Each structure stands twice: as C-alpha cells, then as structure tokens.
Amino acid sequence: MSDNIFELKKTKFLEQRENNNLADSYNKTHTIEQVAALKEGSKNVSTAGRIVAMRTMGKILFAHIYDFSGKVQICVRKTEETPEVFENFVANVSIGDFIGAEGEMFVTKTGELTLRVGSWKLLNKCLRTLPEKYHGIEDIETRYRQRYLDIIMNQDSRDVFKKRFEIVKTIRRYLEDSGYVEVETPILQTTPSGALARPFFTHHNALDIECVMRIACETYLKRCIGAGMDKVFEFARSFRNEGVSATHLQDFTMLEFYASYWNAETMRTFVEGMMRNLIEKIFGSVKVTLSGNDIDFSGKWPVIEYSDLVKKDSGIDITKYTSRESLAEQIKAKNIRLDDDIESLSWANMVDSLYKKVSRPKLIQPCFLIKYPVEMAPLARRNSKDSNYVDFFQFLVNGVELVKAYSELVDPLDQRERFEEQMQAREHGDDEAMPIDEEYLTAMEHGFPPIAGVGIGIDRLTMILCGCENIKDTILFPLLRPQTQGQEEKAQEKPVD
Structure with missing residues (x-):
C-alpha cells in the first residue's frame, strides 16, 4: 500500500x-454463522464483524461482513425516513473496517440471504488495505508471516484451523471421558529428558542456572503416575533444536498421556478406539480421502513387526547386523542412500534412517508397527520374552507416524544402565542422546506402577487429516526469520524425527 493511501486512512481514523x-x-447477539442460518423475516438481528467486500449502486449498498465463523451479506438503503444511515455509512466505512449492524433478514432477487441494516456503529478503522478478495493471499511466506490476513482472506486456512481446534477438543473429551486428568508440567527444566533430541538452552537469571526448554513432558507425567494419578495427559508445547522440514518444526504441540497398570497392548487397543472416534467425529465417516489416497479406518488395523518390515523392503535383517559398522556395510552393499550422513549415525539412528527411507513411505493404510530394538527407545520397558526388544508401537497413516507409544520402563536399575549407555553415545558425538536424569531416577526409585504411555504430535496429526503439504499450514504463527535480515525463509530438508 502506498504511503499516500496509508496517510489518508490514518487521517480518517x-x-x-x-x-x-x-x-x-x-451487543453482538448473533455470530455471522448464526446469522447465515436464520430465516427470511427474522427481526432484531444484531451482529458485528469486518467489512471484506463492499459495492454501492445509487441509493443502495451491499457489503459482506466477516468473523471467524463465516461471512454474510448486509444491505444499507437510503430511505426518506433515515437517509443518514446510508449517507454516514458511505462517508465513513471502508473495506477492512469493523462495524456492528442491526436489522431484519431478507432474501435478495439473486437468492442471497441478507441483513437489511436499520442501524449500525463504526467499531474501528482499518488503516492498511486488505489483499484482493478474489485471489486471497497466494505468497506462501506472506501467509505464514501475516497469518491474520491469511485467515481473513482464505477459506482453506480457516477450515484447517477450525479442524485443528475440533481435533484437540475431540481428543481431550475422549481422554476425560476415559478417566484421564489433564495436568501441566514445567517448560523450563534443568535436564533434557523424555526424548532423543537436541534442546534449546537458556539462562535463568534469578536462580543463576542454565536451563533447557522441554523436549518432552514424559518424565514429569510419569512422576504424576508415581504420585498416584492413575491416568494423566498434557497438551505440551515442546521445543527441539533441530532442522526444519515440511513435517518438522522446532516448537510444536505434543500430546502425551499415561495410564497406570496398562501395557503397550492394552494401550494399542485404546489408541485404535480413540483414533477411530476422532476420524468419525471430524469426517463423519471412517472412509476418507487424505492427500489423494483413499484411507479406510474400519476393521482391525494390521500389526507389523518392525524388523520384518525393514527386512522385506531392504533385504537387510537388522537382528543380524547389530553393530553400526556391520549395518553400515550392508546398507552400502545394497546401494541404499540414506537421507542422513551414515558415518555420523549411531546404530539405532541408522536403523531409523533406513526404515524411513525404504519402508515408511509405503505404509498408506492405518497400521501399527511393533517390536522395536531396545536401543531405539531408552525409556521403554524390555519385552519379557526377548530383552533385545521393547514393548513399543507406532501408529502410521499415509506414510506418516502419528502415534508413538510403549510400556514404560519402571525398573530404576535398568533405567540407570540405559542412561549410562546414552551418556556413552553423547561422549562419542551423539548430541541427541539423553544425559542422566538423577531427579527422575530418584522418583523411579520410590516406585512406579506398571505404565503405558503415548505421544502424538498434534501439528503433524492436523497436517495429515487436513491434507496440508507443510506443517506450517497447521500453525497459527510459525517462526520465521525477521524480515529485517532480508532473507527468505528456507527449510532444511534434513528429516529429524
């Protein structure tokens, strides 16, 4: 917008x-959505919103007013009884302004339900010109940087965020109805724990200590379980100082929930019921189309063993190649090019990278992956029949992991050993390995019951269910480089999950 137009609008304001x-x-008695559902002849209708379109034809003016629930047409006529209603509107209201209007509903000759305005109030002026309404905002960076304009102008964006709100509400209600209690745990922590990830560091001035932003709420939620809270959950804002890709952000919302006296198998049954309920609530059916793929959420979902899947898709039996050197040799022999630098990967991360390269993209229909190597889940309980594996599962749809869950490790001696193994990995350059969390070990040494736990990335879940191409499409205000740097946002395509 030119400086001259801005100054004119500023003067008017x-x-x-x-x-x-x-x-x-x-006094807004009706949302726009409620107004649009009224019948012709409804009187004393009072609503408010932003003017997003306006046209004047002689002594009659039509405009559309908008709020997050939708938009509706209003009509202002110049009459002999109250000519000032029309004249003041024309003189003082522009596109982008907020107004309140009261009147009666009627249907125009073109069949559009419209509010005939009897009185109105100017609530606030818009000093900057809105984007052109027919094309919305097509520039991706502008949509992310000025999300408020994106939401105003683009129906698709409004639909994504409405669906995200519904996803969170539906899951929260399902958990509460199943006896779960919502809690809050610290964002500022002294030890990064609960996941294999690189943290953000910060300094606490009052205590003069170094802190980290939480990478997961897992260890604190399990302390709640140890305190006697049988079922707990948290929608936790989490932070991992890693690369950015179309499916990853450094700050994200993670749902975690834990149940006492359950194991991974019990939890898998619960997750299947919860996810099917979510799909039915959001889509009204268990058969949906996501990103062009027809997905059927009905019936029992297949359960696949992790090592069997990788062997089928790569020809490599990871149960036989248990050192990073031997596994790397096999991957190179099969001429498989991983997305990560193979020389820098630990055995567990190499297995994970191999799976993501050869297997994960093929898992389109709902399925569970089970029986993960113990090295890949340092907080999970070892399988009773084979201690080389943990009681762990992931739920996948459309080639994306939506749920990660396992029987929790509640043996403090085993947990300490695994922390020590993680520390050795850190000493060899793996900065995502966990340090020893002595406070968590102390809590575990006081005794935990059997526990099963789940983690779900809400942003990624929304991305898949809404068919978005980039996870930023599901975030109201994603972090971008400041414009003052004169650099466009560039995503690092290195996968980091």
Missing part, C-alpha cells in the same frame, strides 16, 4: 477518534 465515533463495545 484520527478524525473518527476525535469525534468519538468509534464505539468501545457492541
């Missing part, structure tokens, strides 16, 4: 403010 023409409140 100052004039309205000096004349006390800007109302400080309005």
